Amino acid sequence: MCHQILSYETKHGTNSLNLHVQSCTKKINVSKSTISMDSYIKKSINVSLDDKRTVTIACSKYCAFDMRSFNSVHGDGFQQLCQVLVDIGYKCGLAKLNKPSVDILLPDRTNISRTVKQIAK
Numbered sequence: 001m002c003h004q005i006l007s008y009e010t011k012h013g014t015n016s017l018n019l020h021v022q023s024c025t026k027k028i029n030v031s032k033s034t035i036s037m038d039s040y041i042k043k044s045i046n047v048s049l050d051d052k053r054t055v056t057i058a059c060s061k062y063c064a065f066d067m068r069s070f071n072s073v074h075g076d077g078f079q080q081l082c083q084v085l086v087d088i089g090y091k092c093g094l095a096k097l098n099k100p101s102v103d104i105l106l107p108d109r110t111n112i113s114r115t116v117k118q119i120a121k
Helices: 015-033 049-065 070-074 076-094 109-120
Strands: none
Touching: 049 070, 070 076
């Protein structure tokens, strides 16, 4: 889509629209043949074995201390929570702020209960 605004005059009919579609189609075909910059950027992130081991230990403690099943760390909700925490850590790291405390980030159980009810509605 080019998001261009076209004028319409009754004496020309849809001719301007037809010409525009033809020119946009040519532009799209040309742009498909060019290689985007994204293809040159390395997108995968390597996590060190030490960091993976630290996460494994934290997940193990979560399961053991809170009496959770081992499968709970593979649930969609748990993974969404982890992704949000990673995103916030990334954002804070970019801003060069101090590391946020878990006490500040994690909501009270009453707030979670209310939010679950709102989501369910």
